[in-house]
Amino acid sequence: MHLETLAVHAGSRIDPATGAVAPPLYLSTTFERATDGSYPRGYIYTRHGNPNREALEEAMAALEGGAMGLAFASGSAAAFAVLQALPPGAHILAPKDLYHGLARLFREIATAWGLSISFVDMTDPPAVESAIRPETRLIWVETPSNPMLRITDIERIATCAHRAGALCICDNTLATPILQRPLNLGADGVVHSATKYLGGHSDAMGGIVVLKEENAFARRLREIQITGGAILPPFESWLILRGLRTLPYRMRAHCENAMRVAAFLAQHPAVEAVHYPGLPEHPGHAVAIRQMSMFGGLVSFQVRGGREAAFRVAGQTRLFIRATSFGGPESLIEHRASIEGPGTATPDNLLRLAIGLEHPDDLIEDLDQALQALR
Numbered sequence: 001m002h003l004e005t006l007a008v009h010a011g012s013r014i015d016p017a018t019g020a021v022a023p024p025l026y027l028s029t030t031f032e033r034a035t036d037g038s039y040p041r042g043y044i045y046t047r048h049g050n051p052n053r054e055a056l057e058e059a060m061a062a063l064e065g066g067a068m069g070l071a072f073a074s075g076s077a078a079a080f081a082v083l084q085a086l087p088p089g090a091h092i093l094a095p096k097d098l099y100h101g102l103a104r105l106f107r108e109i110a111t112a113w114g115l116s117i118s119f120v121d122m123t124d125p126p127a128v129e130s131a132i133r134p135e136t137r138l139i140w141v142e143t144p145s146n147p148m149l150r151i152t153d154i155e156r157i158a159t160c161a162h163r164a165g166a167l168c169i170c171d172n173t174l175a176t177p178i179l180q181r182p183l184n185l186g187a188d189g190v191v192h193s194a195t196k197y198l199g200g201h202s203d204a205m206g207g208i209v210v211l212k213e214e215n216a217f218a219r220r221l222r223e224i225q226i227t228g229g230a231i232l233p234p235f236e237s238w239l240i241l242r243g244l245r246t247l248p249y250r251m252r253a254h255c256e257n258a259m260r261v262a263a264f265l266a267q268h269p270a271v272e273a274v275h276y277p278g279l280p281e282h283p284g285h286a287v288a289i290r291q292m293s294m295f296g297g298l299v300s301f302q303v304r305g306g307r308e309a310a311f312r313v314a315g316q317t318r319l320f321i322r323a324t325s326f327g328g329p330e331s332l333i334e335h336r337a338s339i340e341g342p343g344t345a346t347p348d349n350l351l352r353l354a355i356g357l358e359h360p361d362d363l364i365e366d367l368d369q370a371l372q373a374l375r
């Protein structure tokens with residue numbers, strides 16, 4: 001079945017009690033037992049299982065082509081659960097430009113528990129291979145990466161991981177299953193911040209893990225989810241499933257708009273560099289063509305004149321809202337280095353654009369007038 005069809009139907013069932021087509025919201029935390037003590041309808045307590053969360057998990061497993069989906073309270077909680085499922089003493093390889101929130105999680109929290117992490121250039125497979133140790137259990141991939149939009153060859157890295165007896169988990173937040181399906185390329189699992197494109201309306205926070213197989217690692221993650229308790233609540237599950245229904249069409253528009261904006265910025269004299277994997281001069285373009293169907297809705301660019309100039313441009317936009325995050329209908333602009341804080345590798349003159357669903361001509365006009373600030 002095609003992704004558009006799966007996005008509309010996966011995880012949906014007509015409500016047996018009323019015939020409702022749109023899913024009812026099950027806020028109840030507890031479910032009735034039968035007189036013999038059993039739970040004939042399958043539900044006990046919402047932390048263990050809830051119809052809204054199950055529907056979302058089923059839909060995401062279908063979209064990613066995996067065996068099992070798990071919904072968490074945020075993308076960070078989903079990533080944290082993957083780390084918690086590793087054996088003590090495990091070594092992890094992660095990209096040098098890992099999303100800064102997860103870099104903090106890996107560095108500050110995971111290492112305190114005896115996991116060790118090495119940060120490597122994931123776009124350089126020989127460098128990844130030489131960083132593998134006997135105790136390496138996980139290779140974490142994020143492609144395209146946030147905010148530098150570097151491209152990692154998922155198939156190559158998954159092969160390295162499997163040769164070393166490690167898992168390959170891919171953060172698929174920027175691409176979504178509409179643009180890229182890492183499990184088909186050899187990854188063992190994908191992680192999402194559902195807060196971004198999956199929810200798609202800047203009003204629900206969530207995280208998803210989808211695993212290719214329902215193996216011991218998957219069962220361990222399920223145990224961590226329901227016993228650890230960082231589950232996605234029913235209302236957020238309902239909102240994110242609702243977001244999935246239109247995901248293929250929203251992604252198409254985000255990508256078309258982003259391509260237009262990237263092409264505009266690439267020829268602008270006040271712009272020093274544009275990072276967008278859809279541009280032929282992007283170093284990851286060839287790999288992106290192979291593993292993605294379109295190139296995503298984020299565009300980063302560096303302005304001439306440094307940090308000061310970047311703030312001047314961001315200060316002049318009228319349509320682009322100065323805010324973090326991405327994936328909603330509205331376009332956002334953000335100076336990443338200042339939110340990531342001291343020690344970040346993100347250039348000081350870099351602005352990240354989250355391209356929304358407005359008309360691309362209006363977005364380009366807004367950037368054009370904002371860049372006049374540098375005249």
Ligand SMILES: *Cc1c(COP(=O)(O)O)cnc(C)c1O
Nearest residue numbers: 074075076099146173193195206
């Ligand atoms: C936002 C984001 C996360 C973290 O997700 P939250 O829902 O904010 O916890 C993880 N990875 C990437 C690539 C992200 O952009």
